[in-house]
Amino acid sequence: MTIDTSYKQLYDEEGFVIIPHLIPEVSRKGLEDAAEHAIAHTRSGGWKLRRTVGSQFPPYDPNSPDAWGVQHVMHPDMGEPAFAKWYTSDPLVEAVRGLLGCTEDELQMELFNMLINPESHAFALRWHRDDVREKAAEDEERQALNVWHRGVQWNTALYEDSCLYVVPGSHRTPRTPEQRARSSTQDPPENPLDMPGAIRVTLKPGETVFYNNNILHCATYDPHQKRATLHACMGDTRGGATRARNILQHGLFWMKESRFRETLDQRGKNMLNRLVKMQESVNGDLGYSQVN
Ligand SMILES: O=C(O)CCC(=O)C(=O)O
Numbered sequence: 001m002t003i004d005t006s007y008k009q010l011y012d013e014e015g016f017v018i019i020p021h022l023i024p025e026v027s028r029k030g031l032e033d034a035a036e037h038a039i040a041h042t043r044s045g046g047w048k049l050r051r052t053v054g055s056q057f058p059p060y061d062p063n064s065p066d067a068w069g070v071q072h073v074m075h076p077d078m079g080e081p082a083f084a085k086w087y088t089s090d091p092l093v094e095a096v097r098g099l100l101g102c103t104e105d106e107l108q109m110e111l112f113n114m115l116i117n118p119e120s121h122a123f124a125l126r127w128h129r130d131d132v133r134e135k136a137a138e139d140e141e142r143q144a145l146n147v148w149h150r151g152v153q154w155n156t157a158l159y160e161d162s163c164l165y166v167v168p169g170s171h172r173t174p175r176t177p178e179q180r181a182r183s184s185t186q187d188p189p190e191n192p193l194d195m196p197g198a199i200r201v202t203l204k205p206g207e208t209v210f211y212n213n214n215i216l217h218c219a220t221y222d223p224h225q226k227r228a229t230l231h232a233c234m235g236d237t238r239g240g241a242t243r244a245r246n247i248l249q250h251g252l253f254w255m256k257e258s259r260f261r262e263t264l265d266q267r268g269k270n271m272l273n274r275l276v277k278m279q280e281s282v283n284g285d286l287g288y289s290q291v292n
């Protein structure tokens with residue numbers, strides 16, 4: 001399958017695009033079961049690598065009673081090979097390759113997490129860009145937005161998901177004074193649609209939104225609305241060290257262990273090799289880790 005070039009055009013212009021059917025029918029049940037297990041394991045306290053209610057970014061407060069995300073679902077200790085199998089599956093890899101405009105030999109394995117509804121606490125993320133400070137002056141913002149990091153991030157919904165809000169096109173331009181005012185507060189928005197230009201993104205089961213992680217976005221989490229959304233990113237090796245800051249802060253020691261490598265098919269192993277090479281080239285460690 002090659003993806004329609006209009007997807008890439010939309011992604012480049014709007015900063016996001018929705019693509020259906022990236023979960024092969026044969027994989028769906030396996031992924032749902034894996035997701036249920038990962039959620040139960042996290043809520044019971046068995047899985048410590050979680051995004052906790054009260055924290056927007058890492059480090060996440062380990063003492064929080066509730067979680068809005070499960071981190072590192074491909075970790076061998078999770079014991080769910082369905083996740084890595086999907087991450088390296090044909091339809092997904094083809095879509096990513098199309099959006100990055102790269103060859104398969106340039107694809108770099110990165111993060112794979114899951115976004116879930118908190119069990120009993122409403123929570124929200126304030127308006128932000130993942131890799132530009134909220135306080136950045138207009139010039140700094142413009143400069144940061146001009147750098148193409150050669151990576152894509154996505155949310156694939158197993159169940160209907162209306163948590164995410166974005167401002168289309170905002171990945172290319174600094175915030176207007178009004179947008180800046182509404183994204184400089186520490187408080188989550190009372191009504192995200194008050195943000196000029198904002199839209200709510202609704203995914204039907206099986207749909208994927210790919211979004212530039214520097215698009216202005218926020219999210220609201222309702223404990224009564226079931227969410228199990230696969231949240232991942234993949235890079236293109238031509239991005240080199242520009243990808244390091246975002247990726248390596250998440251604690252990836254476990255990805256260098258042979259125990260993890262052994263769970264991957266050949267394509268996955270090749271993608272992982274490129275991540276390790278990138279990490280070694282920036283001479284960094286693999287970030288903090290809550291388990292290792
Ligand atoms: O929940 C979402 O869909 C968005 C998550 C997000 O913005 C983030 O993790 O930075």
Ligand SMILES: [Fe+2]
Pocket residue numbers: 128129130217
């Ligand atoms: Fe974000």
